[in-house]
Amino acid sequence: MTKTTTARASIWPTDITLSADKTELTVTFDDGCSATLAAELLRVESPSAEVQGHAAEQKQTVPGKKHIRITGVEPVGHYAVRLVFSDGHNTGLFSWEILYRFVNNHAEMMADYIAQLEQLGLSRDTDS
Numbered sequence: 052m053t054k055t056t057t058a059r060a061s062i063w064p065t066d067i068t069l070s071a072d073k074t075e076l077t078v079t080f081d082d083g084c085s086a087t088l089a090a091e092l093l094r095v096e097s098p099s100a101e102v103q104g105h106a107a108e109q110k111q112t113v114p115g116k117k118h119i120r121i122t123g124v125e126p127v128g129h130y131a132v133r134l135v136f137s138d139g140h141n142t143g144l145f146s147w148e149i150l151y152r153f154v155n156n157h158a159e160m161m162a163d164y165i166a167q168l169e170q171l172g173l174s175r176d177t178d179s
Contacts, residue, residue: 062080062081062147062148062151063080063081063147064078064079064080064081064147064150065079065080065081066078066079066085067079067124067132067150069121069124070087072120073090073120073121073122073137074089074090074091074119074120074121075087075088075089075090076088076090076093076121076124076134078150078153078154080147080151080154084151084154084155085154086153086154086155086157088153088154088157089157089161090119090120090121090136091116091117091118091119091175092153092157092160092161092164093121093134093136093145093153094113094116094119094134094136094138094140095112095113095116095164096153096160096164097134097140097142097143098143098144098145098146098149099140099142099143099144100142101140101142101143102143112164112167112168112171112173114168114171114173114174114175114177114178115173115174115175115176115177115178116138116175117175117176118176119136119137119138120136120137121134121135121136121137122135122136122137123135123141127144130146130147131144131145131146131147131149132144132145132150133145
């Protein structure tokens with residue numbers, strides 16, 4: 052179960068750093084919230100229509116991304132970043148609000164993802 056966070060009038064990142072091996076993204080916000088996020092989680096929970104669909108029942112469970120890398124972090128205006136992944140996925144825009152949710156809920160999100168894979172008989176290591 053994902054915990055909720057209180058909406059803030061202005062959520063602003065103060066630091067976004069990609070690890071040297073490109074498997075983690077550390078994000079820090081101006082209120083002191085900070086977390087190191089796995090590239091796998093960011094990829095499988097991408098805010099793109101390809102992953103999220105256009106309605107809750109269209110959400111995809113994406114297997115086989117355990118070893119994914121982030122190959123690019125591109126600013127989008129003053130409100131988001133586009134992450135480019137080693138499998139070519141680059142259509143999700145991670146707004147500050149979305150990244151803030153990841154920072155505050157990443158452990159629960161990862162546990163939910165792993166449980167969903169298990170329920171569907173899918174693997175983090177392979178696409179099938």
